[in-house]
Amino acid sequence: MAAAAANGAGGGGGVPRPTNPMVTPLLTDLYQFTMAYAYWKAGKHLDRAVFDLYFRKNPFGGEFTIFGGLEECIRFIANFKLTDTEIIFLRSAMPTCEDGFFEYLSSIDCSDVAVYAIPEGSVVFPKVPLMIIEGPVAVIQLLETPFLSLVNYASLVTTNAARHRLVAGKPKNLLEFGLRRAQGPDGGISASRYCYMGGFDATSNVAAGRLFGIPIRGTHSHAFVSSFMGLDDIIDRTLASSDGSNKCEDFVSLVQNWLARIKDAGSLRGTFRETNLSELAAFTSYALAFPNSFLALVDTYDAAGIRLDSGDLAYLSVETRKFFRAIEEEFGFIGFGKMNITASNDLNEETIDALNKQGHEVDAFGIGTYLVTCYAQAALGCVFKLVEINKQPRIKLSEDVSIPCKKRCYRLFGKEGYPLVDIMTGEDEPAPKVGERLLCRHPFNESKRAYVVPQHVEELLKSRCMGYLDRMRPDHMRRLNPTPYKVSVSAKLYDFIHFLWLNEAPVGELQ
C-alpha cells in the first residue's frame, strides 16, 4: 500500500490526526533533529532514502507476530508539520544550528514520503519489513522514533491478545480489563484498541469504547459490596418487569423468600451456609439497578451468581455450574443452568492453559495486567534500518545484519492453502509465479534453502487481507514448541547480500 501524504498543515487531505494529540513531530529522539541538521549542513538532506521497519524475533517464545499500529503511522505522516512554537523550542534546544535549517524544518511535510506496508492485523514474521518508508533522508529520519513508538507496543499487545484468544478458544468471551495497570493512560487506551484487533470481544475502558467503537463491559467491584451494611440500606424496593406489565413492590422480600426456598430445596440442601447480609444487600441493590444485566462479583465467599475473582477458578466454576443446573432442574427455570460464568484475577496465557487442562465451566475471561503490560515480554524490538540511499544499497553489519535494497516481499502458499514461506526479492526481480519452481534461500545461512512451487502468491506490502490467524498452519501458532515459519530471500538477492557483506566487512588482523 502506498500512502502519499498531502501537505499537512490543516489535516492531511482529510486523514484524521493521531488519536493521541501528544503524537506530534516533537515526539522523537533529539538525534533525529541533530542528524537532520548534519544532513542539511552536508547538503544531503534531500537524498532519496529507503528504510525498512522490521523486527528480529517473535515475542512470547512464539513463532508469529501480529502487526498493529499502521493506521496511527499514516495519521501521523498525513498531518506531519512543525508548528511555529515547535520550531522556537527546537531553536532553543539546538542553539548552534544555522537559521536556514529552521527555515527548512518549517517547510517540510510528508508529501514526498511513500509508505508501503503489510495490512494491519496480518500475521508477520521476523526480518520481513512491516513497512518500507521512502523519501528525503532528513524527513524519514524524523519519522523513525514516532513510527517505532506507534508500531512496537501496538504489535506486541495485538500479538499477546491473539495468543490469549488461541489458548482460550473461539467460543469464549474475552474481556480486556487492563486500564488501571497499563503503562500510562494511552498504554491503556492502545491496549484496549489492539486487544480488540487481536481477537478480544470487549473492554472495560469507556474511553476506548467511545474512540474505537469497542463493546464495553463492566459490573461492580468489591468496594460496592463492602459499601453496604445490610438490607436496611435499600430504600426503594420496587422493581417493574421488563415489559412494564407487572411491578414487584418489595424485591428485597422476594429475594429473601427465594433464598429460603433454595435453602430448603431437596437437591440443594446443605449447599448453603450462612448468608453475609451486607453482600446480599449489595447484590440485591445491584439487581434493582440492572435487572436485565445482573452479574454479581463473588469473591472470598461462597460462589453464587457470578464473576469469580479469587480462589480455585476451575473448581469454583464447575461447582457454580452444578449449582445453576440444580436450580434449573429444581424450579424449572429454563436456561438457568447455562448462566454466564466470568472469571478474572491475574489471568494470563499460562493460567488459561492450566484451567483448560483441569477442566472448567468458565464462559468469559476478564484479563488485565498480564495482557496489557505484556508482562511475559514487555517490549518488541522493532528497528528502522537504512537499506538504500540514492539507489545505492546499504547494509548494516552488526550482531544482526540488515537485508539491503528496496525489496518486494511475497507470501507463498502451498497445496493445502497454508502459507509456506515469505520471500524477499530485489525491487526489479519478477514476482514469483503460481506453479513455477522457485529457489528460496535463508538470507545468511548458505545451507538453508528450498525449492517451492507456490499454489498462490500474495504480495505482502500491498495485500489487504485479514483473518490471517485462521489461515496459518496450526503448528506455527501453537504455544508449545511452535514450528518456525520460514522467511527467505531470492537467489539473486542472496548473492547480492553476500557480495555487499564481504565488500563492507573490514578484514581483521590477528595480533
Add this chain to the structure above:
Amino acid sequence: MAAAAANGAGGGGGVPRPTNPMVTPLLTDLYQFTMAYAYWKAGKHLDRAVFDLYFRKNPFGGEFTIFGGLEECIRFIANFKLTDTEIIFLRSAMPTCEDGFFEYLSSIDCSDVAVYAIPEGSVVFPKVPLMIIEGPVAVIQLLETPFLSLVNYASLVTTNAARHRLVAGKPKNLLEFGLRRAQGPDGGISASRYCYMGGFDATSNVAAGRLFGIPIRGTHSHAFVSSFMGLDDIIDRTLASSDGSNKCEDFVSLVQNWLARIKDAGSLRGTFRETNLSELAAFTSYALAFPNSFLALVDTYDAAGIRLDSGDLAYLSVETRKFFRAIEEEFGFIGFGKMNITASNDLNEETIDALNKQGHEVDAFGIGTYLVTCYAQAALGCVFKLVEINKQPRIKLSEDVSIPCKKRCYRLFGKEGYPLVDIMTGEDEPAPKVGERLLCRHPFNESKRAYVVPQHVEELLKSRCMGYLDRMRPDHMRRLNPTPYKVSVSAKLYDFIHFLWLNEAPVGELQ
C-alpha cells in the same frame, strides 16, 4: 496534603489540565459508572467514603518504591467535569439507566473530594496509603481507575530509574533513550518524565524535554553513518573556530592529516587498522555540523570517539580511555584523556552492575527498553480500597486483607537519622511524639511488634520533603538481599483490625 478541587468546567481554579488530553472522566472502567448508577438508584451516592490507594509489594525484588503520578491526579480532579458529548455517549452505553442519573452525572465535579497524599518522589512502602481519597462514594469510584492508571506506571518507572541511579552511582550521567520501545506514545513521555524524577540526567525525547523542561540529548544513529559513501560526499569543508577568529578552509584534509599523524605516533603505532572511509566521512560531516558537541557513534568497528553501542562495553571503554590518554600524552591536548565515553545497547540494572564488577571507563549510560518498559516487572499492583463509609470502617477479607479506617501515617526516625518504621494509626489517635516510647505492631502478625522511641516524626500524608533516597539506611536500598523496611500499625488500630476481622469472617463448616 489536602487538595480540594474547585468546580472544574473551565480549568479547576487555575490547576492545569492533565498533560495527556486523553485523560478525561471517561478514561475509566465501565463498572465505575454502573456502580455509580447502582449507588444513585439506592440513594447511597452521597455516602461519605474513604478509599486508600496503596500497593502490596515492592517491585523488582527490592525493598523500596518511589511514589510518582500525584501531580497528574491532582490535575485530573481539579478539572473533573463530564461534557455533554460524554454524557450522550454514556447514555448510549447504559441504555437502561434513568434520566435522573445522567442529570446527576452532568452536575458532579470534585469540589467535595479531599486528597491526602505523600509527596511525589518520596520513598514509600507496601500497605501505607500513598493517597487517601475522601468524598461522595459515587464520585470517588469514578476516580479509581484514572488514579490507578496515573500512579501505577509512574511509580513503577520512577522506582526503576532510581534503582538504575543507585547501581550506576552518583557521578555517572544517566540518559533515558526509551521512547521507541515504550508502551505507546505517552508510555514514552511518562517514562522520560518519571525517569528524570527517579534520578536520570536527561532524555532523548524532545516532546518530554519541551513539556517538562528535562535536558535533552542526542547525537546520531547508524543510519547516518551508513548514509555516507566516502569523503567525496562532503561538499562544504570549511569550519570556523568557535570564537570566529579563525577559519579552517578544508576540515576534511585536516582530519586526514591528523589521522596520518596519529597512525604514525610512536605510542599509538599498531593501534590503527584500516579506516572505513564512509564512516570517516560521516563522522567528519557530523563534526562540521556540531563542532562544539561532537560525539561519534561507534559500533562494530574499532572504538574511537565515542558512544559505544555494541560489543564488550567494559573492555572497549577501558581501551578507548587508554587511547584518549595516549593522544593527550602524545600531542599534549590537555583534557583529551578525560573525554566522554557513553555506553548504550540494551543496558539495565544487571548489566551496569556487571560492568561495575568488571571495571569500566564509561562516563554516561544511555538506557532504553529495559528502563522504560520496566522489563523486569512490567506492572505495579496499586489498589484502591474502601476503608470507611459514613464513618463506618470497612475491611476487605481476601488473600490480602485491607487495613480499615481513615488513618494517619507517620515515619519514625532513629538516632542515626534513618527512618526506622512507618506507623499507621486511627484518625483520632494522638500523633507519635519524639522521645516517647511507642508500640509498633505488624498489622496482621501478632508476634511481630517492637517498641520505638522516635527521635524525629514526620506525618507522611502531609509532609513535603524530597531527597528521600539519601536519607534511607543503605541496606534497605541495596540490590542484593535488601532488608525490608518495617511498616506497622498502632496497638489501638491493631486491636480494632482484629476485632473487625473476626466479626466479618464467616465461620466455615467442615463437611
